Amino acid sequence: MSKYNIANSTKEQREKYVVDALAINSLGAEPLTKENRDLLQSYVDGKIELKDLRKKIINKYKKH
Template identity: 70%
Template sequence: MSKYSIVNTTKEQRERFVANAEAINLLGAIPLTKENRALLQTYVDGQNELDDLREMIIDKYTR
């Protein structure tokens, strides 16, 4: 299992992972949409794994 999986992390760790990723994103990428930010919150809350989120976001943009 990944060190980022829900079963291997606490909510606080997931919050830090997401905050760090958002900070890196702000260095040169397009800011996250509210919808994508809400999807990331489902990871923080332990509802969806990152792999699932990646698939959801890819599906959203390939429709």
């Protein structure tokens, strides 16, 4: 999982990781909300680690 860390990846790599994940998501999951897409962009931009992003999304759905 460390290859996905901001320190170990370029913005271009993170962008590809997200594009690949979105492609998999499109095979049958619900479309992402704007809020979740914005969180993914924060990861691509190097503002939030993937593990923290995942926690935020999980916590958001636990509250509902």
